[in-house]
Every structure is written in C-alpha cells, then in structure tokens.
Amino acid sequence: MEANAVLDLMWIVICGILVFFMQAGFTLVETGFTRSKNAGNIIMKNIMDLCIGTIGFWAIGYTVMYGETIGSFIGSPTLFYSNSEDMHNLFFQTVFAATAATIVSGAVAGRTKFSTYIIFSFIMTVVIYPISGHWVWQGEGWLTELGFIDFAGSTVVHSVGGWAALVGAILVGPRIGKYTNGKSNAIPGHNLLIGALGVLILWLGWFGFNAGSELAISGDSANAVAGIVITTNLAAAAGAVTAMIVSWISYGKPDISMTLNGALAGLVAITAGCAAVSPVGALIIGIIGGAVVVFSIDFIDKKLNIDDPVGAVSVHGVCGALGTLLVGVFATDGGLLYGGGFAQLGVQAIGVLAIGAWAVVTAFIVLFVLKKTIGLRVSKEEEVDGLDIHEHKSNVYN
Amino acid sequence: MEANAVLDLMWIVICGILVFFMQAGFTLVETGFTRSKNAGNIIMKNIMDLCIGTIGFWAIGYTVMYGETIGSFIGSPTLFYSNSEDMHNLFFQTVFAATAATIVSGAVAGRTKFSTYIIFSFIMTVVIYPISGHWVWQGEGWLTELGFIDFAGSTVVHSVGGWAALVGAILVGPRIGKYTNGKSNAIPGHNLLIGALGVLILWLGWFGFNAGSELAISGDSANAVAGIVITTNLAAAAGAVTAMIVSWISYGKPDISMTLNGALAGLVAITAGCAAVSPVGALIIGIIGGAVVVFSIDFIDKKLNIDDPVGAVSVHGVCGALGTLLVGVFATDGGLLYGGGFAQLGVQAIGVLAIGAWAVVTAFIVLFVLKKTIGLRVSKEEEVDGLDIHEHKSNVYN
C-alpha cells in the first residue's frame, strides 16, 4: 500500500480506537449521574452494548448499512463481513454503532430489565441504526441524494440514539419517586467526579469521532482534519461555558452537572457541521447547544415529566437535531448566513425529521412488543432495592 | 528518514503509548477487585512495576532479550542501551516488559511484603521475561527456529506473567479468611466500577498491544494492522458475552466480575493469533477463552484452593496458553482446521510447555529464596489491618 493510503488507514484506526474509548466515557457518565445501587447494572449494559454491537455489526449490521443499496433505502446484507482490505472501516463503523446503542441505556437507567435491554440493544445495532445510516452515509442513500449533510453523525448517530432513548424513557416510565403530582424531584447522581471524568473521556473520544469521519488524512484532508479538531474543541468549550452561565443565572450558582452536560451538548451539536463551519460558526453552535440543553432538560423533566436520568434525550436527541439544522445556517459553503439561502436548511430539516420519525417508530415497535411479551421494567421491589442486587446479585461498592 | 519508515516508527510509538496506558488499567482492575484497605499498596506495586521495569529493561533487560543471541537462548547484554535509531523499539518493548511484571501483583495482592515484591518484579523484568522472550521474538531464538507462533505475546507476556503469578499465589498462601476447611469464601472487591473502567482501559491498550506487534504499518502491514484490530475486538466481545452467559447459567444471574474477566480472557487468548486467524476464528477463540476462564477461576479457587484475588492465573496463564495452542487450530495458514494438520499445533504445545516450565521454575527459585531470606508475607496483624496503614502509613480513602 502506498504511503498516503497507509496514512488514511492509520488515521481511521487511531480515531476508531479513540471512539472505542468513548464507551468508558458513557459508562462513567451514566453511573456517576445515577444512584450507586444501579451502578453495576449500568456497567453491564454498557459492556454489552459494546460487545453485542461489535459482534452484531460485524455479523450483519455493517452490510445492512454499507452494502450495495437496495432502492437507496437499505444495504444488501451479507453475513460475517470479511473483506480483509476494509477492516479499518469496519472497525470505525463498529464503534460508531456501539455509540448509538449506548445512548439509550442512560435514559432508561435504574428501572429496565437487563434481558430486555440487551435484545433492544441488539436490534438497534443491526437494524435501526444501520438502515437510517445507509440513507446518509452509504453514498447512494436517498438523503445523500437530496444533499443532506451530517458529517460525523449528529443525526445519524446521536439523534437516532436520542430519539430511541426518548421512546424508551416514555415506555418504561419514570423511576419510582421521580415525580410527585407532576412535580419533579431531584435524584442526585452518586459520584459527579466519575461523571466528570466520563465527560472528559467522551470529549477526548470525540476528536476521533469527528476528525475520523473525514475518513482520510492524506493530501487535502490534512488541513480539514485539523480544522475539525478546532471546531470540535471550540463548540465543546462554548457549550460548557454557556450551560454554566445559564445555570448560574437560573439557579444562582454555576451548576456542575449542567456545565458537564453543556460540554456534551456542544459536542453533539457540532458533530454534523464540524467540517463545514468556521471556528466562529463552531463557537456559536456550541453556545446554542449549551443553552438549549439546559432548557430542554428542564422542559422534558418538569413539563413533560419524562424521566431521563442522564439527559440523553436532550443531549443527543435535541442537540443532535439542532446541530444538524444549524449546518444549514452556518455552513460556509451554502449556509443561510453565507448567502446560501434556505435550500440547505430545508434539506437538513427533511433529514432530521425523516430519521427522527424512523427512530421513533422503529424503537416504539420494538419496545412495545418487548413490553407486551417479556416486559420492560423490573418489579417495584427490585427497583427500590437496586438493580444490582436483584439483576446481578452483586454490589458495586463493598 | 523516508515516509514509510516514519510511518512504522510512529505506529510503534503510538502503540507503545497505548500499551503504557494499560498500567492504569491494571492498577484499577487490581484495586477495584480487592479490598479498600490494600488499595494503596496495589497502587505502589503497579507504579513500581512500571518504574523499575522502565529503568531495568533499559539498563539491561532489552539486550538480554534482543541482543545478539548466545546459543539461541539468551541475548548478549549491554548496559544502558542507547542506540538512538532504535528508541521506538526500546519503548515498545519496555511497556511490554512492565505488563508481564504487573500481572503477578494482582495474584499476590493483599498479603505480600512490598520490599520482596519489588525485588521479584525487578528480576522478572530483567531476567525471567527477557530470556523466554528471546526464544520467541529475537528472531534467532530456539522456539522461533522451531516455527512457534506467538504474535503479540499470549505466551511470551501473559502466560509468563500468569505462571509466575501462580507460583507466587501458592508460595505466599491464601489471604486470611479466604478458605475455611477447603470451602472458598468470597472476598468482594471494593469498587467494581473502578474495576470496569480498568478493564475498558486494558481493552483500549490492547489495540496497541496487538496491532503494534506488527511493528510496522506501511505497505502490506496496513491491512494486517486493521485486521488485527478487528480480531482483537471481536475476541474481547465474544469473551465477555460468553462469560456472561456461562455465569448466567451457572449462578442464575449475569455476573459482573465474570463478564469483565471474560473480556480480558478473550483479549489474552487472541493475542497469540490476532494476525493469523480470520474474524470468525477470533470470535471462536474469544468464546473459548470466555468460557474457559470461568471454569478455570472456579477450579483454581474451589478445587485447588489457590487464592488469586483478581484471577490473574486464569486470565493470563490459562487463557494465554490456550490462545497460543489455538493458533495451531485456527491459523488460516497452517492451522488444523485449515488443513495444516497437527504440525503447528505440536510446535505450539512445545512452546507453551517450555515457556511455562521456564516461568514456573525461575519464579519458584526466586520466590523461594526470597521466602527463606526476607520473607514473602506480611505479619498477620498487618494483613488484617490492611497493608496500607502498615506498609505505607496511609489510607487511600480519607
């Protein structure tokens, strides 16, 4: 292989390894922001997302997503993908798929049956995620043809995960004691330091997530990669600062959990446009993400009374959709503010809605069937005592 | 230096950095799976493995391993290696050596004298590990000549560590209260979340461990590297899923600590053959590793009553040996299942046995001498109160 091709492959592998590490970030964020009695269960869910995702995506999901297109809608599946010249892409896409699946686990934490969750996670990885992914990233999907831009997956990965999380949180219902007569009660996470470490690990991994999505680094891609790293970092920083300021104004003090969420919101929001916007654009997208996530968490919790313990719906669903739309505004080539008119924005809206609808409908069908058959939720007693002792006969802390 | 050579050097450095990070993984796994009163002691042991390993391996170990061969058995040592064109290899091999040494600390945790341990760790890094490593990896070692395959060190690194750990665990004896009349009592780890983070960090580092062992990425190595990343990831995933299922069947619930061990078992098992087997082969090797580790931990604990707090013997020793043998079965070029007959399998068995014997005998001699001189074990009072307060006058948690 020639040096430039090696460079590209190497870059994809390195970025894939960084994205892999995001699994640790998700595990820490989700355990840190929930109660200690369920920490073991969350560990198991995250490990299984990764493991089942790895096996399932290789076994079939990858070709559902990237196989030859059938009507611009789905790839032709082949089993046990083994093209030895494409293993770096398989790896990179596998860790992306695992990310999409893992988003759901935070939103349904603390009350969901482990066996049910595993089945859902598997379907998410081999059906729901790869099909809508096909529409955007395979090259011949119908959204690609429309001109929809989602560079690294604000919608393809994060929104899909976020909307599925929303459906999950609704269907499984709030944790016992979360709402009393429509009033939301705080259920503080048991270890914010672990949560903060998780956020920093996610931020780290996101450099791989976004800059790796260039899928090359040789030639002209080099400066593009560096630009993506900057936009990604700026949006994250802006998101955190904004969320801190908004929380400072709203509650009188700079709030730790909101600030951390703000960083993630900025990261999710910039994911779609990280290669299309300028540093200033990234800053503004991060600011918008950081502000919106605070109001969104508030709204979903206090107005809708949907219990999403780690804010997955707001961070990944809402900010993912938002970030995708904002590409239509801030893209230096074709964005509304750069004289491109409403065309791109319209296409972005179509993509966001289409994939949102897909995720909501399919997640609903799967979860509804699971609810009616093996059940979504543990018994009241199990929930109150903690999932760890009932689902795994273990305590995390001894 | 020409671009392809730079690529190779860079890859080795990056992988070395990833392997370096495994030290953090080992520290977290070993502390998380043991009691809090000994956590500081385990931190110190792991840091010292790394530090003494770094100094010792540079000062002499590297040339014992890679120096010009003396009878295909040992390299000619030179002090303070300083070939400025080979520093990347020195680095990569140093972090490997530190890994081999660190495996032992988990098996003897909670009862071993700190000073004794340090001496042993030093000998391990400059004598035991480099000599058997010479046989396989120097290029002219007698096992290389036989055709023995251990790509990234299932045997050279992990088994050597695992068998030394076995000898250590036997000689130092079980922790007080671990066995009552031959019945094994559980001594739960104090923080499984930290343990889980450790496992994910190890998994991360393992990409460097296995894919870096290609020692190149330019030209044809590029696809090989990507393939290794895939086999490594698949085997880890398969190991975790299998261990979870086996534990689910055996104990009625999916067990957290076993699932985490399963991932490590899959990783150790694939290390020898990561470049020689197909993805399907990797999956099966992972499954075998994940199943065997559960039974092995059970057997060593309940039948042999050897107290190995973190399962180092089973994970590194047993799965390392097993994975090396399975190369003879699954290697696409020369494996039993691929029509290669029993030849390769026979050679693999010779290597596993020879290196196993070497590790057991040398570790026994060193530890036995230490036992008779300065002693292996802390006093009963120190053990019961915890090593931290006696060996380091500190508590980890305040």
Next chain:
Amino acid sequence: MEANAVLDLMWIVICGILVFFMQAGFTLVETGFTRSKNAGNIIMKNIMDLCIGTIGFWAIGYTVMYGETIGSFIGSPTLFYSNSEDMHNLFFQTVFAATAATIVSGAVAGRTKFSTYIIFSFIMTVVIYPISGHWVWQGEGWLTELGFIDFAGSTVVHSVGGWAALVGAILVGPRIGKYTNGKSNAIPGHNLLIGALGVLILWLGWFGFNAGSELAISGDSANAVAGIVITTNLAAAAGAVTAMIVSWISYGKPDISMTLNGALAGLVAITAGCAAVSPVGALIIGIIGGAVVVFSIDFIDKKLNIDDPVGAVSVHGVCGALGTLLVGVFATDGGLLYGGGFAQLGVQAIGVLAIGAWAVVTAFIVLFVLKKTIGLRVSKEEEVDGLDIHEHKSNVYN
C-alpha cells in the same frame, strides 16, 4: 499536502489530543489529593480552565504568543485566529495554554472564590502565559535570540504555572486548620486511587506534551521523537523511584503521595531537555527532580508555611526551573558535563529568572487587584462547610 507534511500535521494533532487528556489527569490529581467537600469546585475550575482557555487562546492568546513579534517581546494580536492551514498548531498550543492555567487551581484549592479564579485563569491564558511564551517559542523572542533552550516547556508552561500558583497560594492564604502556631497539619486527600489514576493519565499525556513539541515526525524528527519518548519515560520512572526511596528513608515507609509526586517531578524536570539529553542524562534529571520535590514540598510547607494542597509549586515551579537549568548541564550538545562550559547554563539561568519574575509580578498584580476588588477567598463558613455546597449547591458524592 505531501505525505511528510501530513505525517507532521497528524503527529501534532495526535499529541495535542494526548495533551488534552492531561486535563482529566489534573482534575483527578487535584480532587484526589484534597478533601471531598471541595471536589465539585475543583472539577468546575479545571473544566473552566480548559473551556475558557480554549476560547480565549483562540480568540486572542495564540497571536499574542505567535503573532509577528513586536520588539521580541510580544506578538501582534489578531482576533479569532482562522488560518485554515495552521489549525493543528493552534490546537496543540491551546491545550498547552490550558495546562499552564490549570496548574494554579491545585495550589489554591479549597478556599478560593470561583468567580475570581475564572477571571484569573482567563488573564493567565491570554496575557501572562502567551507573552513569556513568545520570548521562547515564537522564534524571534528575546530569549530565543539569547539561545535559551526550553524544548517542551519546563519553564514556559510549568514554571509559569508554578510561580503563579505560588503567588496565588500566598495571597489567598492557607486553608483553615492547616497551620497551628507554625506547625503544619496534614489534610489528607480523600481518594488517592483517583489521584494515582490522574498521575498515570498525566504521564500518558506527557508523551504527547514532550514528543509533540518536536512539532514534526517526518525525516530526521522521527528518531528524535522516539528518543524523547524514552527520555520522558525514564525521567518519570526515576523521579518516582527516587521520591519513594527518599520518603522511605525520611518517614520509615515508602509514601504513596510522594511517590506519585516524584513521577510528576521527573516529568516536569525532563520537559525542557527531553530532546537535548541522553537516556542516562534523563535518568539523572529524573533522580534529581524526584529528590528535590520531596525536600521542596517539605520546605514550602513546614518552613514557609505556604499551603499548596497538591504540591503544584514544588512540582511545576521548582522542578520546572530546575529541569531548565539542568539542560545547561546535561545537554549532549553544549552542556557543562559535555564540555560546553558554563555558557548554556548561564543562558538557562537568565531565562528561568526572567520568566519567573514575569510570572510572579504579573500574577501578583492581577491577584492583588482581584483581592482588593471582588476578593480572593470564600467566607470562613463556606470554606469550613465546603465549597461545593456553597459555590455550587451540590455535593459530588450522594
């Protein structure tokens, strides 16, 4: 872009990502080595160092540092840097700036007002650090012209942070209960395991810090990079071992917190000379760093009664200055021991003093003004109850 240029850019981006991760290391070290009641505040400070640093350094700091020189003293600032061919350098320098700022937070932990700290951190990132950085790294700064060597920033980054930390620790005063009649009382950190993980993450990031400062990997830089990785690793190891031995002799037991500090001391000390010294030189520099840090912490605490909870002044300030001086002794090209005479050493001393004076004076002015206006310190009640509950209305552990 041509392959060699891509290699260089890629290396800088990867190293920047590693340096980014040091933020997690600092967060863990600072929280682990202080009390749990302030952990949330430390998290917030570290996140804000990073976020404000990212925004401020991009917005103006980068050009203050690297803009066209004005009298070899300061760069010509331009707002919102956006040269799309230099984004990799912007990223790499941004994470360096964030490091310098973050050093201060550890020294003033547990008693400093959050709002004040944020303002200081911002000024640090956009004024104090970039100006002295300009003198050494812009290429035409007056210290560069003198021949001052600070390869990766022992002085430019660490000492600047360390001396600012010293001024901060003095002006803000010791924590309540730290000294009684001049006697120093121990205030043990609440989680040394988290602290140890932080140290290992810092060590990991330091490979990027030092080896990335080569700012290239192609051609001749390749072996230089590998050499830097080795000197960095050796110095860290030597620092830890030395600090352990010194503490063992001084207090009768190998001390955990000192050993961990020793590793950091070795890393800071080698930062200036990592590319200029031999492995043996690195070993000796590490040994000196590891020994000096123990005595320095002792002296600053017990003799000067300056309360520096995590030892930032000793680790970054003292060892940074020391390491810079030692370049004049151990540089294989021009060092005292290599027949270079006292010339280089003299230049190193000038640089260390000039930058030290700069950091002390500017930090003093800023902090003094802040003290007289909005105040540096929280109320006694807030400090005793913990900053988390008063400054953030939150507890980290629930």
Next chain:
Amino acid sequence: MKKIEAIIRKSKFDEVKDALHQIEVNFFSYWDVTGVGNEKQGHVYRGVSYSTTDIQRRYLSIVVSDPFLEIAVDAVLKSAFTGSVGDGKIFVSNIEETYRIRTKEKGIEAVK
C-alpha cells in the same frame, strides 16, 4: 423523653420519613448500617455464590417527648412494614436530658 431507634429497610426509608413528617415528627438523624438477622441475601462474586445475613439497613434515631412515643412508634411500624423477613426492629430507651445547642434550651423544649 424517649429515644426510638428504628432499623429499617433502606428501600422503605422514604415512606417512613413521610409517615414521621405527617405526625409532625420533624427531627431525627439517620445513617446506614449493616444488619445481621433472619433475612438472607444471595450474592455471587467471581464464581463464589454465597448467601449472607449481612444486609444494608438504615438506622434512625428519633428522640421524642413521652406523649409522642406511641404515635411515633406506630407510624414507623406501619410505614416500614412489608411483611417479609427483614423488616427490622424498633428499640425504645430512656433519654434523661436533651439540649438544643443553638438556644441552650433543655428538656421538652429542646426536642420540639
């Protein structure tokens, strides 16, 4: 004054707290303890299954004036009840004197 020490299931704590608040018992202290008793809990760790009688419980210490004793005990008895082994115990003992640190009040005044 009497001290009521109640050792209850952690999972019942919120209900007990509400029940106490309803009868205007707004002062008490609690902490987590390990209880040894009749209840057994199955555990698995690294392949060793074991069942332990050491179970996490919450310990409430409630000092009330004598007239409140009965209704407070009743409130706990009802709200902490599940009917399965392991519901816990209530112990009543005598308190000779109480002080409120803030006001230096003594006796009955101090427990209100």
Next chain:
Amino acid sequence: MKKIEAIIRKSKFDEVKDALHQIEVNFFSYWDVTGVGNEKQGHVYRGVSYSTTDIQRRYLSIVVSDPFLEIAVDAVLKSAFTGSVGDGKIFVSNIEETYRIRTKEKGIEAVK
C-alpha cells in the same frame, strides 16, 4: 456513667474535639449521619432546585462518669455553637455498665 450523644455540624467538629480534649475527655467515638431538622439547605441538580432538611452532621457518642457529665455537656454546648439554625442537639442517657476489652476492667475504671 452517662452517655452523651451530640449531633453537631461537621464544620464544628474540630472545635468540639479540642474543647473535649481540654477538659480531659479523651475518649469518644464519632461517625457521620444525616440529620433531619429545622435547617434547610438549597441544592440544585440537573436543573431541579430543591431544598432539603437532610443535612450531613457528625454524631459523637461520649460515655463519661457521672461527675464529668456537666462539664462535658457544657464543653460541647459552647464549642458547637454558631447561633444559626442547625447547631444540633445533645442527648444524655444512662449507661449501666462499661467494660474495657483490653483489661476486662469494669465500671468507672473502664471509662477513664
């Protein structure tokens, strides 16, 4: 012998400890509890502000011989005082017998 149970602010612990040492009360045990009482503390978590009466406190258990009771109570009353709501309580009860495990001493000898 009497048992003094004092529930104080965590932030006052060092002063209380010093005060006790000064009157030669060098034996006691303490642990952290959550106290429910008059004091309220504002919290925010993920956008939900709430105020809770569940506040971290330190619980001291001090067994003293009868003559020491008054000065020990006094010492705590003074050293734990801030004057704001939430200073805590002191409860005094009777201890019938005390043993020192090391020497098997009983009674007065054992609490010294």
Next chain:
Amino acid sequence: MKKIEAIIRKSKFDEVKDALHQIEVNFFSYWDVTGVGNEKQGHVYRGVSYSTTDIQRRYLSIVVSDPFLEIAVDAVLKSAFTGSVGDGKIFVSNIEETYRIRTKEKGIEAVK
C-alpha cells in the same frame, strides 16, 4: 432487654461475629466509626508525619434479653481481645421496649 454497644477493632470483627453466632446471638447491627482513645497510629501524608488517635473502629449494637446479657458481653470480651492498647469498649444500657416490625411482636419475643 439490654443494649450492648461494643466498639471493637475492625480486624477483630469476624471473630466477634463468630463468637456471637456460637452463643446464638444472631441479631445485631454494625457500622464503622472513628474512635478517639488511647491508641495512636502513625501516618504520613505528603511529607507530614503525624500520629492520630482517630482510628477506624467498628461499632456493634446488640440488643439482647436480660438472661443473655452476661454471656453476650463475655463473648465479645473474649473474641475482641488482643491485649494491645485500642481493643475497645463495651457499654451496656437499658432498652425499655422492642418491636419487630414484620410481626408487630413486642418485648422478649421481638429480640429472639
């Protein structure tokens, strides 16, 4: 009924537990406390060596019926003994009433 409060070395807990089980005292609660007493423990932290009398201990609260008091105290006295300073204390006090939440039983029945 009597309450036995035993403050023991953490390292002796398993032996004490066994001793209690042997005399059929199968009900009690325990938690970890910091004890201040005669024993001193050397510590070093970041170069400051200090010795503290604040030592981690385990606190056992065992309520027994009157006839069991003596043998239970004896069992603890023996099993918690090492002979070095710091073995701990046992305090005995009176319990006026006991309830078992599950069955609403009172008195003697409830402590069995």
